[in-house]
Amino acid sequence: MSVISVGTMAFDAIETPFGKTDQIVGGSATYVAYAASNFVKPVQQVSIVGFDFPKEEMEELKSRGVLLDGVEVIEDKKSFFWSGRYHEDMNSRDTLVTDLNVLADFNPVIPESYQGAEFLMLGNLVPAVQLSVIKQLTTRPKLIVMDTMNFWMEVAMPDLEETLKHVDLLMVNDAEARQLTGQFSLVKAAKSILKMGPKYLIIKKGEHGALLFNENEVFYAPALPLEDVFDPTGAGDTFAGGFIGHLAKTGDISFENMKRAIIVGSAMASFCVEKFGPTRLKEVTKADIDRRIQQFKELINFEIELV
């Protein structure tokens, strides 16, 4: 089945306790595409880039079954640029530079050829832009997944609330779930969010794993304990890409299958953090992914008889 993925394709400059990069390729839709394309083709990309976005990167994505018909190229502007510095715990970071560049004009138009996609992944963007994408689709996808961030809760809460009414699954981190609801308990936060529109909620907790909620059930997937987290940039988007990639591959949106999709997403995210940017994602093979998923099974597998 096909996926539409909407988000940024951009440049990042990253500093971690392990080193720093010059400008490297990043952006939420880039990570989603590299992760999802391991599982499903086509990934129908919707984004905007400037004249400076590398042609080789476009070619590499195409070779993985990523369609770029929905990627607008602005010939006289630069691509979106973000620069940040991670703290030692790798769970928090300071933004050093945000140059919107082409992103300031991003008004995504869904190509006619993308219509009919069964899955929609809305990367973190202005909530009104996310909603405009949903409204352009002539057939409602089977599953609409949305990412967002604290910034929109501060400057565009009414739009965010409206957009939430139209999505099936919200994906946020623990701090965002708390901010969105004013609830410290994640269980209470989840109950509140499930009343805002989404039927499913994923709360990402970084090195502490991820929680999946629906009205009656909860699933807790651990993160793989890693010796080194080299660069967490894109880990959340890579998780999202693996998640929706698995769902689209199987076409099954049951809670049981979402659990599996979270394990797949977590496995992909665990690769992402091993090198700067999407470098590691470009290297991994199906055998690597299978081995990593097997590690997850072993990590949490236990048998217990109640006697």
Add this chain to the structure above:
Amino acid sequence: MSVISVGTMAFDAIETPFGKTDQIVGGSATYVAYAASNFVKPVQQVSIVGFDFPKEEMEELKSRGVLLDGVEVIEDKKSFFWSGRYHEDMNSRDTLVTDLNVLADFNPVIPESYQGAEFLMLGNLVPAVQLSVIKQLTTRPKLIVMDTMNFWMEVAMPDLEETLKHVDLLMVNDAEARQLTGQFSLVKAAKSILKMGPKYLIIKKGEHGALLFNENEVFYAPALPLEDVFDPTGAGDTFAGGFIGHLAKTGDISFENMKRAIIVGSAMASFCVEKFGPTRLKEVTKADIDRRIQQFKELINFEIELV
């Protein structure tokens, strides 16, 4: 099989965002005993209390199969008293009062009747005192489990290092594992600790669950996502009590069985935090425990086929 549990029996006064208590019964060995006695009898308690420790509490423990021959009662001194205030996240707290009282003179003597116990649980105490207990045992237990805290890393590191050489399993929280090794990565910290003596390591991460390591394997048990954490005091000791209680009940110290023991410990800890002090632990039935363990199974259960 029998367990010797060494630790404090004390009073606590606790403030959380949900309320505050006057002086209530606490202490590491109290929590260990309430948790472990659900699974194994006898629990052979080693502790020290003052004239003020409630006789009814002693009777209640006895009725649960906890032997008190190793609990010294000092008739002219008060019991150990700790008072603390939890922050909103419940993962951090300020100590308001620490009155050592009888604990200043604690030189535990293992009763002859306790000799031959297969399991030893060393609650957080002066490392030299923990070591003196080990040295008093005429037959080495099958498994020696030890808790400790950051304070001893600051004031008694050489003693702590010496004691670590004599134990099989160390149980610490994530901050303590980092402080003990100077490693931020928990995987690296685990590798370092497993070179200090213990063959097994449990890193407790509070609401984020617990990790079990041996030389080659790792297991990640989640914590149950709870709507309210009312009072975390004693949760770590309750976890330890459930853990060693399950191991002693089954007599099996394989890595596989330690995984089960961690789930049992996590289930017990999830009860502990539901009310102030050990209140909730006194109420729970075998049926409650079985239901909670079943919830853990459902929480992390997933099936995935690699195709």
